[in-house]
Amino acid sequence: MQETTANKVAAHATSSFTEHLQRDRPELLPQYAPFAAGTSAAQPLAVPHATTIVAMTYAGGIVMAGDRRATMGNIIASRHIEKVFPADQYSVLGIAGTAGIAIDLTRLFQVELEHYEKIEGTLLSLDGKANRLGAMIRGNLPMALQGLAVVPLFAGFDTAAGVGRLFSYDVTGGRYEEQEHHAVGSGSMFARGALKKLWRPNLPEDEAISVAVESLYDAADDDSATGGPDPVRQLWPVVYAVNRAGGRRVSERDLAAIAGNIIESRAAARREA
């Protein structure tokens, strides 16, 4: 009798918000019933897709940036969408793929980390956070097979090791640690090409931010689904920098200046690319 009570209490003790929802409030978890057989894949569902995210390490931390465009087929679904989010004090998350599912997943991931911190009184390790995110992506695999994939890029400051680290994922939840820099989304190959030329070890923070914006500029140049800086509407990429002191969003004013410099120098060069 006593033993079963103890077992029950121990089995019920969880620090995971997702686990708590699964057990007590399963209807609150994002769930999408798979389509009936036969209706799948012939025509991809017309929903907004988020595009390019870049991330890189610099001296003392990481920088992550995302453009502001979401597309739906050949239509621009949004010029204002934000695809890079703070996951907690020391990590950020960028999403590419089906925007609706990705935003749901981000919200759940943010609560998951905060919930753990409050219950346990300590932060999850960076590896712990990265694994947790992998498990959540794996949960979306049935939808990914129907064409509604979410591919995140995760980066943060590892307070134990004292370095910034990057993680990429595949749709099965596979987690891969990336070195130096990485990009995901439709414009990622162009962004990665730019990063290979622009990135160097131990960049100072301001230069790293500028490199991130420039690589998105190059992605937007060749990928129709990626939006470049928009001086008409005053829209700039969303950029976060995370270091030992925590994460911060780079201000619109700084980004306007950085984007302005890039556009100016490219215009002055009068070259094709």
Add this chain to the structure above:
Amino acid sequence: MTQQFYVSPEQLMKDRADFARKGIARGRSVIVVSCEDGIALVAENPSPSLHKIGEIYDKIAFAAVGKYNEFESLRQAGVRYADVRGYSYDREDVTARGLASVYAQSLGAVFTAEQKPFEVELAVAEVGASQDLDHLYRLTFDGSIADEHNFIVMGGQADKVSGAIEGGWQRDLSFAAAIRLAVRGLVTDNEAPDLPARALEVAVLDRSSESNRGTRRAFRRLSDQDVVELLAEES
């Protein structure tokens, strides 16, 4: 089989209440003070890891006296309640009033239905944009809920400590002054003439955490070092 004696409901409730009161009176005091900078929570607690004060949500904190296992399970239930609510509606929709009413119901249910009542007393504090919008709720073992103003004192010698706080409380206290006042109150409950920082657990709900620290989470636990500095500076 033994004979069941008749016990009147009045007697039964009184016995339960006496039992719970005795348990709570053994504990050290916890003080929650609303002041100009926000809300300060101060407890006498020699353990650096078994907390009596905790964060529930953006603007809401929790403080308790009594049996650790009982209030810890209530704290975790509160965090779950708040996170589920904030996740399914919006962060703004999590309020201290809602949480306090859930606590009152669970304490009341345990008091009447379970083998033994919870030997705890809780405070739920919510910091508002101005001092008039602060909320302090006190919850006792039988599920009674009281909406308090300015400060709450709970635990062993609450009456004596309460007198000391009442004498020194002013509307425009800073965090440092409010914490010093609370520590002076705690000392009246003590044989020792003063309390070292490592015997104190101190946390604050920062009224302007968005502008001061760039986060909507107002709760901040102060380290021993911070407390030593606060106690040392005299206004």
